[in-house]
Amino acid sequence: MGKMSVNLCGIELDNPVIPASGTFGYGYEFAEIYDINLLGTFSFKGTTKDPRFGNPTPRIAECTAGMINAVGLQNPGVEKVIAEELPKMRKVFHKKVMANVSGFAVADYAYTCEKLDKCEEVGWLEVNVSCPNVHGGGMSFGTSPEAAAEVVRAVKAVTTKPVIVKLSPNVTDIVAIAKACEEAGADGISLINTMLGMRIDLKTKKPVIANTMGGFSGPAIFPVAVRMVYQVSHAVKIPVVGMGGVSTAEDVLEMMLAGATAVEVGAANLVDPFACKKIIEDLPRVMEKYKINSLSEIIGGC
Amino acid sequence: MKQGIFTIAENIALTDSVMKMTLVGDVSDITASGQFINILLDGLYLRRPISVFDRDESSVTIIYKVVGKGTEKMKQMTVGETLDILTGLGNGYDLSLSGEKPLLLGGGVGVPPLYLLAKKLIAEGKTPTVVLGFNTKSEIFCEEDFQALGITTVVATADGSYGVKGFVTDAMKTLDYDYFYTCGPEPMLRAIYSAAKTEGQFSFEERMGCGSGACMGCSCKTVTGYKRICKDGPVLRKEEILWEK
Numbered sequence: 001m002g003k004m005s006v007n008l009c010g011i012e013l014d015n016p017v018i019p020a021s022g023t024f025g026y027g028y029e030f031a032e033i034y035d036i037n038l039l040g041t042f043s044f045k046g047t048t049k050d051p052r053f054g055n056p057t058p059r060i061a062e063c064t065a066g067m068i069n070a071v072g073l074q075n076p077g078v079e080k081v082i083a084e085e086l087p088k089m090r091k092v093f094h095k096k097v098m099a100n101v102s103g104f105a106v107a108d109y110a111y112t113c114e115k116l117d118k119c120e121e122v123g124w125l126e127v128n129v130s131c132p133n134v135h136g137g138g139m140s141f142g143t144s145p146e147a148a149a150e151v152v153r154a155v156k157a158v159t160t161k162p163v164i165v166k167l168s169p170n171v172t173d174i175v176a177i178a179k180a181c182e183e184a185g186a187d188g189i190s191l192i193n194t195m196l197g198m199r200i201d202l203k204t205k206k207p208v209i210a211n212t213m214g215g216f217s218g219p220a221i222f223p224v225a226v227r228m229v230y231q232v233s234h235a236v237k238i239p240v241v242g243m244g245g246v247s248t249a250e251d252v253l254e255m256m257l258a259g260a261t262a263v264e265v266g267a268a269n270l271v272d273p274f275a276c277k278k279i280i281e282d283l284p285r286v287m288e289k290y291k292i293n294s295l296s297e298i299i300g301g302c
Numbered sequence: 303m304k305q306g307i308f309t310i311a312e313n314i315a316l317t318d319s320v321m322k323m324t325l326v327g328d329v330s331d332i333t334a335s336g337q338f339i340n341i342l343l344d345g346l347y348l349r350r351p352i353s354v355f356d357r358d359e360s361s362v363t364i365i366y367k368v369v370g371k372g373t374e375k376m377k378q379m380t381v382g383e384t385l386d387i388l389t390g391l392g393n394g395y396d397l398s399l400s401g402e403k404p405l406l407l408g409g410g411v412g413v414p415p416l417y418l419l420a421k422k423l424i425a426e427g428k429t430p431t432v433v434l435g436f437n438t439k440s441e442i443f444c445e446e447d448f449q450a451l452g453i454t455t456v457v458a459t460a461d462g463s464y465g466v467k468g469f470v471t472d473a474m475k476t477l478d479y480d481y482f483y484t485c486g487p488e489p490m491l492r493a494i495y496s497a498a499k500t501e502g503q504f505s506f507e508e509r510m511g512c513g514s515g516a517c518m519g520c521s522c523k524t525v526t527g528y529k530r531i532c533k534d535g536p537v538l539r540k541e542e543i544l545w546e547k
């Protein structure tokens with residue numbers, strides 16, 4: 001085991017850095033600018049049962065130290081993801097990938113996960129019960145312990161691969177939801193998804209985002225994410241994947257000290273397409289600076 | 303796409319609100335006219351997309367209107383300062399579809415990308431004509447640049463204070479062309495779409511997250527499926543366009 005390697009639900013990662021769903025496509029476009037096999041893995045764009053265009057534009061608003069997105073789970077649907085996107089991905093990425101799944105009904109989640117579970121290149125299923133950008137789905141499952149647990153049970157019943165449940169920060173008691181998912185059989189928890197946010201354009205006096213609200217992410221939410229990773233990782237025994245505002249190798253260490261086994265990087269990839277590569281290449285330097293021999297030793301060490 | 307550090311070699315005012323900036327650095331990824339660059343500015347989270355006006359072996363020139371925080375910061379920058387820029391973004395105009403007498407139609411800060419396009423068309427032996435649309439005389443820029451290329455340059459002003467009175471579509475009616483290229487505000491693009499007698503290409507704008515195809519922030523529906531303005535665009539062919547909203 002290398003100094004940077006970690007074990008996520010039984011699969012070894014060369015390093016804990018994982019581009020987050022929705023900020024890395026299916027990887028092959030980033031593979032044009034660097035060798036994406038240097039990543040721990042990556043989580044591909046949220047996949048739903050049926051194809052989705054998503055929300056009207058504008059879908060993006062700038063914020064201080066962050067951004068709001070209201071993409072609304074644009075994706076070609078699970079059949080096309082498997083038939084068209086994964087074969088393109090496989091040509092450039094040779095590690096197990098994380099399949100991110102969203103749905104509008106419990107049965108949708110089970111349907112999509114069952115299909116992706118059969119794909120050899122998929123290592124983990126990341127079940128997103130936290131998308132703030134779609135009505136009547138996504139986040140509504142992640143804001144109640146019962147609903148989240150029901151999704152987990154339905155997915156676990158039809159899959160064999162580790163199921164990581166991605167939680168929303170837009171809740172009063174994230175620990176209760178995480179525990180409910182663990183009890184329902186989840187193999188891991190990832191958090192946080194975006195925080196519900198809104199911007200108003202002073203020139204038009206209207207919301208910047210066509211959908212009025214969207215998901216706020218980027219460095220501004222990092223302290224909230226660290227806090228929630230800390231709370232959840234102390235309450236559950238399954239591994240936690242931490243994310244929210246991670247932009248530097250120092251942030252990775254902080255997330256891991258809070259209790260994250262691996263760390264996802266979202267918005268930073270949009271501003272700097274080389275962000276994950278730079279973070280991974282910088283990790284040995286900051287590990288040395290803070291006298292860390294092995295990353296897996298610092299998980300939850302704060 | 304390439305990331306590079308560029309040094310400002312020039313940053314001058316063309317009108318009250320429009321600036322021209324020349325940036326020296328690695329421009330090898332800028333392969334077509336109609337492409338854009340994405341500029342990171344201190345203290346602002348997202349990059350600012352700006353079209354390529356011109357390029358040579360070692361520099362790229364842009365023309366930008368000061369409209370908000372980012373462009374205001376750019377205006378304050380001085381020669382010798384550096385910027386982190388992504389280059390080679392967007393598909394750019396497709397020259398292979400052009401006729402012998404293409405018409406280039408630009409409105410306001412939609413004018414800049416037409417300049418490198420005109421140069422490239424001329425190099426291919428075509429005879430472009432350009433129509434530049436502005437609100438009023440004091441807002442006109444780049445007329446001499448196009449004239450210096452030796453091509454017919456028509457200026458239209460909405461208030462009639464200079465050149466043809468009216469919109470670029472008014473000037474368009476009187477001109478002979480067998481293909482067209484355009485960039486400008488959406489109402490102008492819609493008017494051209496209705497008025498045009500031939501096929502052509504349109505350059506669009508959208509609020510962007512990444513500018514490089516990763517986030518799906520800039521998607522639009524077209525006849526040939528969903529496209530990302532930043533990666534599959536910003537240039538779309540007339541027959542692909544679906545007007546919505």
Ligand SMILES: Cc1cc2nc3c(=O)[nH]c(=O)nc-3n(C[C@H](O)[C@H](O)[C@H](O)COP(=O)(O)OP(=O)(O)OC[C@H]3O[C@@H](n4cnc5c(N)ncnc54)[C@H](O)[C@@H]3O)c2cc1C
Nearest residue numbers: 062351352353365366367369370371372373411507508509
């Ligand atoms: C492909 C493309 C090419 C462009 N080329 C040019 C050009 O050559 N010259 C020029 O003057 N302008 C151009 N624009 C518009 C330019 O990007 C905006 O004027 C600029 O981003 C405004 O930034 P700001 O910080 O000054 O404004 P603010 O209003 O403070 O910006 C806030 C946020 O909104 C975004 N935004 C605001 N207006 C626009 C817009 N019209 N299009 C996209 N995003 C916007 C900004 O990027 C930023 O993320 C282009 C836009 C696109 C998409």
Ligand SMILES: Cc1cc2nc3c(=O)[nH]c(=O)nc-3n(C[C@H](O)[C@H](O)[C@H](O)COP(=O)(O)O)c2cc1C
Nearest residue numbers: 020021022046069128193217218244245266267517
């Ligand atoms: C443009 C964009 C699209 C996203 N799409 C998804 C998605 O499809 N599925 C998902 O689970 N999370 C999605 N997210 C959330 C991120 O994966 C991540 O949880 C969140 O942005 C917090 O991390 P960050 O602050 O590093 O961006 C998206 C985020 C952004 C910015």
Ligand code: FES
Nearest residue numbers: 511513517518532
């Ligand atoms: S702005 Fe991110 S895909 Fe176009």
